[in-house]
Amino acid sequence: MRLSDLYPPKPPKPHEPLKPAQSARAGATGHAPARARRVFLLSATAAAAAVAAGLAPRLVRPARAADSRHGSAPEHFEVAYSDAEWRKRLTPGQYEILRREGTERPYSSPLNDEHRAGTFACAGCAQPLFSSRTKFDSHTGWPSFWTPLDKAVGTHRDTTFGMVRTEVHCSRCGGHLGHVFDDGPKPTGLRYCMNGLAMTFHPQAA
Numbered sequence: 001m002r003l004s005d006l007y008p009p010k011p012p013k014p015h016e017p018l019k020p021a022q023s024a025r026a027g028a029t030g031h032a033p034a035r036a037r038r039v040f041l042l043s044a045t046a047a048a049a050a051v052a053a054g055l056a057p058r059l060v061r062p063a064r065a066a067d068s069r070h071g072s073a074p075e076h077f078e079v080a081y082s083d084a085e086w087r088k089r090l091t092p093g094q095y096e097i098l099r100r101e102g103t104e105r106p107y108s109s110p111l112n113d114e115h116r117a118g119t120f121a122c123a124g125c126a127q128p129l130f131s132s133r134t135k136f137d138s139h140t141g142w143p144s145f146w147t148p149l150d151k152a153v154g155t156h157r158d159t160t161f162g163m164v165r166t167e168v169h170c171s172r173c174g175g176h177l178g179h180v181f182d183d184g185p186k187p188t189g190l191r192y193c194m195n196g197l198a199m200t201f202h203p204q205a206a
Contacts, residue, residue, distance in 0.1 A: 075154070075174060077171075077172060077173050077174045078125075078172050078173070079124070079125040079172050079173035080173070080174075083099070086098075086099050086124075089124070090123070090124065091197075093197045094123050094124070094197050094198065097175075097176060097195045097197050097198050098122075098123065098124045098170075098173075098175035098176055098177075098197075098198050099124075099175065099176070100176075101167070101176040102176075103178075103195060104142075104195050104196060104197050105141075106140060106141025106142060107141035108141075108196070109142070109143065109195070109196020109197060110196065111143045111196035111199060111201055112141060112142060112143050112196060114132075114135075114143070114201050115132075115135075116132065116201075116203050116204070117132050117133075117203070117204040118132050118201055118202050118203040118204045119131060119132065119149075119201070119202045119204070120132070120135075120143070120145075120194075120199045120200070120201055120202075121199060121200050121201075121202060122170040122172065122173060122175055122177070122198065122199065122200075123175070123197065123198055123199055123200050124170060124173045124175035124198075125170060125172045125173035125175070126200070127152060127170055127171070127172040127173070128149055128152060128202075129148055129149060129152045129153060129170065129177070129194075129199060130145045130147075130148055130149060130152070130192070130194070130199075131149060132204075134146050134147050134148075136184075136185055138184070138191055138193065140193060142178065142193050142194060142195065142196070143194045143195075143196050143199070144184070144191050144192060144193050144194065145191075145192040145194065146184045146185055146186075146187070146188045146189075146190055146191065146192070147188050147190065147192070148168075148192060151171060152170070152171060153168050153169065153170060153171055153177065153192075154168075154169050154170075154171045154174075155167060155168055155169070155180065156169070158179065165179050165181075166179060166180045166181075167179055168180050168192060168194070175198060176195075176198065177192075177194050177195060177198045177199070178192065178193045178194040178195050178198070179193055180192045180193070181193060
């Protein structure tokens with residue numbers, strides 16, 4: 001047993017104001033940290049909600065091997081290069097998205113406004129991913145489709161930021177493309193929300 005347990009300090013009387021030293025200690029160790037914690041938690045919650053809704057760019061997570069999906073069984077892709085080789089083959093923006101799972105700013109890609117007939121392909125390996133016939137305006141600022149081409153993409157469970165989402169990647173090279181949500185139009189009801197920098201567009205021949 002401590003001495004302080006036998007002789008605890010007496011609390012100040014109701015009418016007795018705190019001494020300057022006591023007031024300073026209370027401000028340094030009491031309300032200020034609590035307010036800071038509340039502000040931090042509110043900011044973090046708002047940021048996570050914006051990311052989940054697809055309304056804000058995601059933070060770029062640390063580099064990871066494209067064939068290792070967040071602790072799940074490794075995937076083996078037909079097209080595979082070292083990290084150094086991917087850096088040589090891609091622009092800095094493409095690399096951040098395809099190989100580091102970043103997200104471009106909304107309304108920054110010309111492909112969001114691409115309405116010609118044609119095919120959207122992976123910028124990393126040129127595999128065809130989406131037909132222009134399935135593209136629609138989701139009003140989110142990112143190219144969106146209600147279905148991919150057959151066997152063109154793969155998915156995995158994404159639990160970053162304390163949320164559960166479905167990540168979408170190219171089935172040929174593993175490059176990150178975006179996420180798929182269940183708020184799309186008929187007939188699938190899905191919204192494949194893709195990064196324009198992760199794709200290239202090939203117009204249909206006249």
